[in-house]
Amino acid sequence: MGFCDLRTFNLAMLAKQGWRLMQQKDSLLYKCFSTRYFPRSHFLDAVESPNCSFVWRSIMAAIPILKAGCCWRVGDGTSIKILTDKWIPKHPTNKVLFSAGVDVGEWLVADLIEPDSHCWKHDLIMNTFHREDAKAICRIPLSRRRVDDSIIWLHNKNGRYSVKSGYYVARQVLRSENWAECSKGNDEQQVWKALWKMNVPNKIKIFGWRACQGILPTRLNLAKRKIIAETFCPICLQSPENEMHVIWECPVAQDVWAGSRIKLQKCPLGQPDMVQLFLYLLHRLEPEDMALFLVQAWMLWSQRNSVLHGGKLKEPGWLNKRDVEWLEEFAQVQDQLDVLQPRATVGNVWRPPAHPFFKMNFDAAIFNDSGRSGFGAVIRNELGEVMAALSAIGPSVSSSDEAETLACRKAMEFAVDAGFNELIIEGDSINVIKALSSSSPDLSVVGNVVADIKCLISGLRRVSFSWVNRDCNRVAHALAKFANSLEEDLYWMEDAPPVALDALFLDSISMNI
Structure with a gap:
C-alpha cells in the first residue's frame, strides 16, 4: 500500500474522520461533538478537554495534520480572520507574512471585499499590506455570488482530503516535532x-x-x-x-x-x-x-x-x-x-455544431512579463460563421487551471449577455472540462468560480461540454494572446476578429476535410 509507518497511517485515518466532521455539519455526530466540545468556535480551534471521550481524544490527536494541510477558501470572507487564519493559497504559510501598515488585528477578510461587486478592494489592499502579501491576496479568485467561506485541503488538486496525502503531511508534522529524525x-x-x-x-x-x-x-x-x-x-x-x-x-x-x-x-x-x-x-x-x-x-x-x-x-x-x-x-x-504523432487527423480539426446549436470555444493565456492573463472566446454557428467573439484582460493567476476556469466564466457571462441559449462549450483544459461536467461540488481553490459557471449554465436551454486539443482551439487561443496588448476588453458581434483571421481560415479548411 506504500505506508511504511503504522502510527502515521493511523493518524492519517483519524484525520479523515476530522475532515468528515468539517464537511458534514448536518450529521448527528457533528452536532453532538460541536455542542459539547466547540459550541462557539470552529472545529480546527477545538482542544482536548480533561473529561473528553476516547473518540474525541483520538480525533484531537490528528488535529495538527488538518491544521497543517487545510486552508480557508474565501467566499464572503465573514468567517476568516485576516491575521490568524490560513486563507492565502500558494503563499508561504498561507497567511499574511508581513506586518500591515495599519492595525488589522480585528479585521475579517470581508472587510477587503466590495459587497456589491464581489471583487477585492484593490486600493485598500495595496495601501494596507506589504507588496508581496497584497499581490497574493488580489490573486485569490472570488465568486460573483455571495457564498460562504469553506475549508479546503491544499494537498489534492480537487481540494478533498485523502488518506494518502494526509499520510505525507503527517510525516512532515511528526518530522518537524522530532528533529533528530530529520537528517x-x-x-x-x-x-x-x-x-x-x-x-x-x-x-x-x-x-x-x-x-x-x-x-x-x-x-x-x-x-x-x-x-x-x-x-x-x-x-x-x-x-x-x-x-x-x-x-x-x-x-x-x-x-x-x-x-x-x-x-x-x-x-x-x-x-x-x-x-x-x-x-x-x-x-x-x-x-x-x-x-x-x-x-x-x-x-x-x-x-x-x-x-x-x-x-x-x-x-x-x-x-x-x-x-x-x-x-x-x-x-x-x-x-x-519517441515518434512524433501525426497532427493532420480528423480528430484534430475544428468541427461546426449541428443546428440549432452554437459552439463556443474559450482559452486563456498567462503573461508573466506584465503580471496578468488574457481570455479569449468565439461563438460560431453551423456554417462556421462568427456570431460573437471577445478578447479580455484577466487578473494575475497562480496556475493555468485557474486561468482557464476564469476564462470559461468570462466566456459564459459573455454568451449569456449575448442571448445564446443552446451551446456546445469546448476548451483545451481537461481539468476544467471535467470539473464542469461533474455533478459533485468542487472543493478546489477555484471551486467557487466553477460554481458560478454552473449557475450561469442552469439558465440555458441546452448545453454540453467537450474537451479538444489546441489545434481545435486556435481561434480562442489567438484572441487570448491578443489581450496582452489591450487596455480594455474588446467584443465583436457577427464580425470576424482581424487578429484571428489566420486561425479562422485554417478552421474553414478543416471543415472540408
Missing part, C-alpha cells in the same frame, strides 16, 4: 528523487527502491520471517546475506565492481545500508554512471537468484560488458518509441 528523512528524499529520475526501466527502479528499503528476499530477511533457517550467503558462504552484502560486500560483487567502467575502486565498504551507499555514490558519480551502477546491481541480484536455482556464476568481465550493452539497447528502444 535521515532528508537523505531518503534525495535518494528517492534521484532514483525515480534515472533513465532505466521501471523494474530496475523498483528493484533499487526495494534494496534501499531493505525488503529484498535475502536469506537474512527470510530468516526473520521464519521462512528459512540459513542466513549465510549462498555464493561466498562467509557472511549473513542482506542487501548490502549481495550488491556491495560479497567477494563476487567486489570482483565485478573492481573491473567496472565506473570509478568505484576507492569507495569504502563501511556503509551502514543501501540508502547511505546510494547517497555516497550520488555525490561522486555522474547520472549516467549512477544508472550503470543500478543496472549492475540488478544483474548481481539476478545472478544470485540464478545460482540459487542451479545456475552458474558469470565472469566479472562478461557482467561488466553486458550492463553497458544492456543500457545501450534500452536507449535505442526509447529512441525508436
